[in-house]
Amino acid sequence: QVQLVESGGGSVQAGGSLRVSCAASGRSFSRYGLGWFRQAPGKDREFVAAINWSGASTYYAGSLKGRFTISRDNAKNTVYLQMNSLAPDDTAIYYCAAAPASLWQKVHAYDSWGQGTQVTVSS
Numbered sequence: 001q002v003q004l005v006e007s008g009g010g011s012v013q014a015g016g017s018l019r020v021s022c023a024a025s026g027r028s029f030s031r032y033g034l035g036w037f038r039q040a041p042g043k044d045r046e047f048v049a050a051i052n053w054s055g056a057s058t059y060y061a062g063s064l065k066g067r068f069t070i071s072r073d074n075a076k077n078t079v080y081l082q083m084n085s086l087a088p089d090d091t092a093i094y095y096c097a098a099a100p101a102s103l104w105q106k107v108h109a110y111d112s113w114g115q116g117t118q119v120t121v122s123s
Contacts, residue, residue: 001026001098001111001112002024002025002026002028002029002032002098002112003024003025003026003112004022004023004024004096004097004098004112004113004114005022005023005024005025005114005115006020006021006022006094006095006096006114006115006116006117007020007021007022007023007117008020008021008117009094009117009118009119010118010119010120011120011121011122012086012119012120012121012122013121013122013123014086014087014088014121014122014123015085015086015087016086016121017082017083017084017085017086018083018086018119019080019081019082019083020036020080020081020083020094020117020119021078021079021080021081022034022036022078022079022080022081022096022114023076023077023078024077024078024079024098025077026077029074029077030053030054030074030101031053031100031101032053032098032099032100032101032104032112033050033051033052033053033098033099033100033101033103033104033105033109034050034051034070034072034079034096034097034098034099034104035047035048035049035050035051035070035096035097035098035099035104035107035110036048036049036050036068036070036079036081036094036095036096036097037094037095037096037097037110038090038092038093038094038095038119039092039093039095039116040089040091040092041091041092043092045095046061047061047107048060048061048064048068048070048081048094049061049064049068049069049070049081050070050099050104050105050107051070051071051072051079051104052101052104053101053104054074055071055072055074057104058070059104059105067083067084067085067086068081068082068083068084069081069082069084070082079096081094081096083119086119086121087121088121088122088123089121090119090121091119091120091121092118092119093116093117093118093119094116094117094118094119095113095114095115095116096113096114097110097111097112097113097114098110098111098112099111099112
């Protein structure tokens with residue numbers, strides 16, 4: 001399995017932007033599809049975005065497409081989530097996760113998780 005460590009969370013005002021990162025350890029980073037999920041207080045964890053092994057294909061939760069952008073750098077073993085036009089409803093712990101490359105679009109295939117990074121958006 002791949003080990004994942006998120007960073008870059010913090011506090012931002014509504015309308016602002018933030019980029020979170022997730023560094024992976026292991027030699028087979030490019031064999032994994034990668035995704036971002038989030039969990040707000042009192043709510044279930046929800047899917048945010050996913051990217052295939054090469055970075056050529058992406059998939060977003062419908063409500064977030066256009067504001068959030070997922071990308072990856074296989075040379076750096078890192079996946080990113082750029083978040084723009086943030087709103088208080090985006091406040092959550094953001095988790096990155098990995099899935100077998102062929103299952104990158106299957107939300108329930110993500111079985112390796114980071115510890116999460118807190119994003120807080122104030123109004």
